[in-house]
Amino acid sequence: MKNGNTFLYNTGPVDAISSQYLNVTQTYDLWKIDEHTGHRTRLMQDAWVAPWNVGKRSFPNYESVALQAVRSAGTTQSFAGPRDEPFFVDLHVFDLLGVGGAHTTDGVNVMSIVLEVPITDIAAGGARPSSATDKSSVVGIYASASRPQLRILRKSHNSDDYGKMIQVSRLGWPLVNEVLIPLKDKDKYNRSEPRDDVSNFGAYILDPEVPKLLNLVLNAGCAATPAGGRTDIVGLLSPNGTAAADLLRINIAAGQTNAQSHFPNGRALADDVTDTLLTVACNNGSAIGDGVNANDKPFTTTFPYLASPASGNP
Amino acid sequence: MRTTVYSMFVVAGLAACHGHDDAKPAPKAGKAKLEHTSQTDLARELDDADRRGTWSDVRYRWQGQDLEWTVTRYRTLCGSEKRCNVAAFPVMRPAQRGWLPGVQFAPGEYAKLDAACGAAERCEITIDGTLSKLDVSGEMPTSVQLSNVKIKSAKQRT
Numbered sequence: 194m195k196n197g198n199t200f201l202y203n204t205g206p207v208d209a210i211s212s213q214y215l216n217v218t219q220t221y222d223l224w225k226i227d228e229h230t231g232h233r234t235r236l237m238q239d240a241w242v243a244p245w246n247v248g249k250r251s252f253p254n255y256e257s258v259a260l261q262a263v264r265s266a267g268t269t270q271s272f273a274g275p276r277d278e279p280f281f282v283d284l285h286v287f288d289l290l291g292v293g294g295a296h297t298t299d300g301v302n303v304m305s306i307v308l309e310v311p312i313t314d315i316a317a318g319g320a321r322p323s324s325a326t327d328k329s330s331v332v333g334i335y336a337s338a339s340r341p342q343l344r345i346l347r348k349s350h351n352s353d354d355y356g357k358m359i360q361v362s363r364l365g366w367p368l369v370n371e372v373l374i375p376l377k378d379k380d381k382y383n384r385s386e387p388r389d390d391v392s393n394f395g396a397y398i399l400d401p402e403v404p405k406l407l408n409l410v411l412n413a414g415c416a417a418t419p420a421g422g423r424t425d426i427v428g429l430l431s432p433n434g435t436a437a438a439d440l441l442r443i444n445i446a447a448g449q450t451n452a453q454s455h456f457p458n459g460r461a462l463a464d465d466v467t468d469t470l471l472t473v474a475c476n477n478g479s480a481i482g483d484g485v486n487a488n489d490k491p492f493t494t495t496f497p498y499l500a501s502p503a504s505g506n507p
Numbered sequence: 508m509r510t511t512v513y514s515m516f517v518v519a520g521l522a523a524c525h526g527h528d529d530a531k532p533a534p535k536a537g538k539a540k541l542e543h544t545s546q547t548d549l550a551r552e553l554d555d556a557d558r559r560g561t562w563s564d565v566r567y568r569w570q571g572q573d574l575e576w577t578v579t580r581y582r583t584l585c586g587s588e589k590r591c592n593v594a595a596f597p598v599m600r601p602a603q604r605g606w607l608p609g610v611q612f613a614p615g616e617y618a619k620l621d622a623a624c625g626a627a628e629r630c631e632i633t634i635d636g637t638l639s640k641l642d643v644s645g646e647m648p649t650s651v652q653l654s655n656v657k658i659k660s661a662k663q664r665t
Contacts, residue, residue, distance in 0.1 A: 206547050302646065359522070360518070374605075378605055381648040384646065384647060389648070391584055391592045392607060394605035394606075396602035396604060399581075402601035405600055418598055421579075421581075421598070422594065422629075424583050427583045428583060
């Protein structure tokens, strides 16, 4: 905070991320950690977080300011800040599966972290495999959020955080956490690691609740879960014979193209993952969906690809 | 001041542990063999522990027990000796609990399983082995590990 003697988030028109009028700023560090060796490399330090899009008076050209938060470190690009919510879905699904094409995420902003890294950085041995059927051609990705173990709220001064960072949330495939894991196990799921998913939650994948609910509430005509369970879903979560886990998978073999990289092989921003997942879950040979088929704003062709966030004062 | 705060948390933490999970002392004699050791018996006790906070009691009594269970082997979840989980319960539409026991085979037993089940994706198998590890708590997911597992029978399912 540059000036604490005002309630204003910005104290004048902001035309640059380094502007003196941008009163409240945030920064972050980006670390690359090799899970196998524990080796840590700091790729970025004190990188700017794009500011909130307060309104047209503060930001005559918001996007030009926000994109100054794009940072590069070698071949890695990074952005942190508010963006238009890229997930398009009828969230009325959580109101007794009341899906009907309501664009519930239109106009919503989300704080986003966007990373672009060379494929070879995540390939085993640093090179793209030549065979698309090889196990090593598939990488799995998930995101998690962690918080300090202990926060002491103080009456007389700022709060203190103590202890190691504790994982409080994770996501791999869209909607696995949300609709495959029942409430009683959701916190436990969020604390655990994908490598243990089969041991811990495998039965929920083999025998999911969604098709039963779709039939019960919407009379959707979904196929009954076969006596042998939904091994087809397990298969989708374990491409090329990899261990099944809630990981977003993508095949990175040489020759793989963007056209081949759509959910569940990767997840392009415009992929209608909700329709794909509902169709897979229902498993009756017909495509079903939530009636929301695209984002309200177009995605961009340049990094960070997510659309500009809605303005507080358009 | 900070020391005081820490101390208060330690005391509160101990009290909370005692109140919610009454850890049992190590037994002087050998552990009693449980009379009812089916997966349904275990599941019932785990559900009860979730209500009463007696996870360590369940863990103490079940860990180390020899079991004979009939379970389902899916090739996709148990495709090698090193990576094998089995379904302890039949399909319930939907599942009531998430855990799939991990299996460590006695020497030569995985080969026996593979031969008996052939290429079938699903196989009903009766096994005996030891419940070597039971992770159960109010915080982390339930995880069951069976060791020294031997195949008693195997029936292919379509």
